[in-house]
Amino acid sequence: LELDDVTSDFDIAAKERGKEAAEAQGLSKRTIYKVDVPANRYDLLCLEGLVRALRVFKGRMEPPTYKLSQKDPEPNMRMTVAASTAQIRPFVVCAILRGVTFNQDRYQSFIDLQDKLHQNICRKRSLCAIGTHDLSTLKPPFTYEALPPKDIRFVPLNQTEEMDGNRLMEAFSTHQQLKNYLPIIRDSPVYPVIFDSNRVVLSLPPIINGEHSKIKLETKDVFIEMTATDLTKAQITLNTVVAMFSEHCDNPFTVEPVEVVYADDYPGNFFVQPGQKIVYPRLDPRPMESKIDKLKSALSLDLTPDEVRSLLRRMSVHCELDKKDANLLRVDVPITRSDIMHDCDLVEDIAIAYGYNNLKMEVPMTFAGAAEQPIVRLSDMVRVEMANTGYVEALNWALVSRKENFTNMRREEKPEDLWRIVSQPHEYSPSMMAVQIRESSCKDFEIVRTSMLPGLLKTMSCNKGQELPVRIFEVGDVVVQEPTKEVGSRNVRRVAALYSSTKSAFSVLHGALDQLMYTLQFEPEHERTEKSKRKTYTLVPSEDPSFIKGMQAHIVVDGCNIGVIGELHPQVLGNKGFDINLATSAFEINLEPFLDWL
Numbered sequence: 001l002e003l004d005d006v007t008s009d010f011d012i013a014a015k016e017r018g019k020e021a022a023e024a025q026g027l028s029k030r031t032i033y034k035v036d037v038p039a040n041r042y043d044l045l046c047l048e049g050l051v052r053a054l055r056v057f058k059g060r061m062e063p064p065t066y067k068l069s070q071k072d073p074e075p076n077m078r079m080t081v082a083a084s085t086a087q088i089r090p091f092v093v094c095a096i097l098r099g100v101t102f103n104q105d106r107y108q109s110f111i112d113l114q115d116k117l118h119q120n121i122c123r124k125r126s127l128c129a130i131g132t133h134d135l136s137t138l139k140p141p142f143t144y145e146a147l148p149p150k151d152i153r154f155v156p157l158n159q160t161e162e163m164d165g166n167r168l169m170e171a172f173s174t175h176q177q178l179k180n181y182l183p184i185i186r187d188s189p190v191y192p193v194i195f196d197s198n199r200v201v202l203s204l205p206p207i208i209n210g211e212h213s214k215i216k217l218e219t220k221d222v223f224i225e226m227t228a229t230d231l232t233k234a235q236i237t238l239n240t241v242v243a244m245f246s247e248h249c250d251n252p253f254t255v256e257p258v259e260v261v262y263a264d265d266y267p268g269n270f271f272v273q274p275g276q277k278i279v280y281p282r283l284d285p286r287p288m289e290s291k292i293d294k295l296k297s298a299l300s301l302d303l304t305p306d307e308v309r310s311l312l313r314r315m316s317v318h319c320e321l322d323k324k325d326a327n328l329l330r331v332d333v334p335i336t337r338s339d340i341m342h343d344c345d346l347v348e349d350i351a352i353a354y355g356y357n358n359l360k361m362e363v364p365m366t367f368a369g370a371a372e373q374p375i376v377r378l379s380d381m382v383r384v385e386m387a388n389t390g391y392v393e394a395l396n397w398a399l400v401s402r403k404e405n406f407t408n409m410r411r412e413e414k415p416e417d418l419w420r421i422v423s424q425p426h427e428y429s430p431s432m433m434a435v436q437i438r439e440s441s442c443k444d445f446e447i448v449r450t451s452m453l454p455g456l457l458k459t460m461s462c463n464k465g466q467e468l469p470v471r472i473f474e475v476g477d478v479v480v481q482e483p484t485k486e487v488g489s490r491n492v493r494r495v496a497a498l499y500s501s502t503k504s505a506f507s508v509l510h511g512a513l514d515q516l517m518y519t520l521q522f523e524p525e526h527e528r529t530e531k532s533k534r535k536t537y538t539l540v541p542s543e544d545p546s547f548i549k550g551m552q553a554h555i556v557v558d559g560c561n562i563g564v565i566g567e568l569h570p571q572v573l574g575n576k577g578f579d580i581n582l583a584t585s586a587f588e589i590n591l592e593p594f595l596d597w598l
Contacts, residue, residue, distance in 0.1 A: 563589030
């Protein structure tokens with residue numbers, strides 16, 4: 001938390017329009033504190049959370065314990081999720097705040113927190129949308145469905161006209177705030193909608209709530225529902241809202257649970273299964289263990305275990321020393337601190353509580369000499385060698401269109417080969433699954449490239465007026481899907497080269513490949529002698545659709561296909577492809593296996 005400015009409405013107006021204009025408006029001189037809140041501290045986005053965190057930090061209160069009012073929800077407090085929602089917004093979480101006391105400031109803070117969460121963790125409602133309702137106006141249980149727009153009719157919030165889904169899209173297309181959210185569901189054949197047992201519409205997420213269940217200052221019981229495409233984000237958002245405003249309940253920091261039931265025909269996924277019943281919110285703290293000496297050494301602080309524990313408690317993180325091991329700290333991460341995931345996050349909290357200005361600068365006792373990564377050094381060596389053979393380096397976008405990467409190259413993605421990269425990580429394959437850019441705003445940037453050749457061919461197409469022959473190359477990364485990786489994909493370093501002229505000159509490109517391989521301590525298998533210490537490679541006939549059949553080959557080392565070389569197919573070079581219309585040869589090889597061979 002950083003104090004940005006101390007000002008007032010009067011001072012702000014005086015700076016912009018002058019003191020006389022500010023006095024004429026009669027603006028307040030009440031002090032306003034402007035603070036910068038870290039992007040991942042959602043609990044500090046409202047006055048309630050900010051004041052609570054400061055009071056805990058100053059030792060004026062203990063961190064609150066959030067709890068459910070009862071273990072099992074009331075029989076009718078249930079949200080049933082229909083199978084149809086899986087195609088648009090598959091998840092929903094719910095909670096109830098009973099006996100809330102609103103005044104104008106609290107009500108405004110309640111609305112402002114929802115707006116800030118929508119812009120932050122909810123990614124402008126694309127990942128999660130918050131709906132809050134006056135429970136006294138509704139009759140549970142509730143259902144979450146997805147219906148055609150014409151079948152949804154209700155009076156939207158702050159409106160008087162009853163609308164169906166199509167009319168709502170038309171009416172709000174010029175609304176200053178809501179028009180930005182319409183594209184999230186506009187093109188879908190079905191819209192998500194939440195009903196109570198009387199088929200009264202609570203909300204059409206992520207656009208707007210219904211007028212029927214509008215929250216007022218007199219509202220005492222608040223029903224909270226959040227639909228989402230990201231269940232984790234939805235749970236964090238729900239926990240943040242109930243943690244911040246449960247302090248205004250008759251029983252502070254107490255929340256009533258709601259059961260979410262997924263229909264028997266709901267298509268299961270990684271997070272939920274058909275027929276599964278889940279109780280929300282989940283308020284149990286998340287346990288962690290950390291070594292105290294590790295936390296201290298990261299900051300070069302000479303602290304006792306009790307001091308480390310006290311510093312973390314000032315940051316609203318409950319923790320205790322292990323009774324058997326004094327070096328072990330048992331941490332209970334509260335629902336308000338979703339930003340704490342690793343030991344480094346605890347180190348950061350200790351540093352904040354200790355005071356950054358109190359930390360002493362020390363020269364580390366360990367020497368860490370800077371050095372290039374092996375793959376970077378290899379790439380630079382390849383660049384120099386290709387330049388020495390007369391080729392000019394190109395630098396292309398890593399993002400390409402699906403048409404350029406596959407259609408123009410006469411290639412296709414093969415989902416059945418997805419796991420092939422796991423068993424043969426260095427194998428070159430033209431059918432690797434590409435990583436797609438979600439909601440790309442440009443047709444030229446739909447996926448991350450899986451081959452270097454489309455970029456070189458596009459460069460050649462834009463420079464075919466240059467003096468022939470044209471020799472170009474590129475060293476860079478492609479990205480392919482890799483199901484065992486945490487992010488589902490990995491980078492692969494490659495080199496590709498292209499030779500284009502009025503007549504075919506495959507031997508010239510072949511010579512560049514031989515020279516490059518010779519520099520990498522390889523030689524053709526047919527040239528190997530008994531005294532040679534170099535490894536060998538060979539060319540094996542291939543069937544890559546980008547190249548002319550019978551005029552292409554795999555580049556094979558130790559039985560592993562690391563690349564391809566050949567004469568490019570006329571359709572790739574013609575107006576159905578990259579519109580080059582010149583005889584063009586090319587090769588592309590994986591560089592990463594050479595780190596093991598050299």
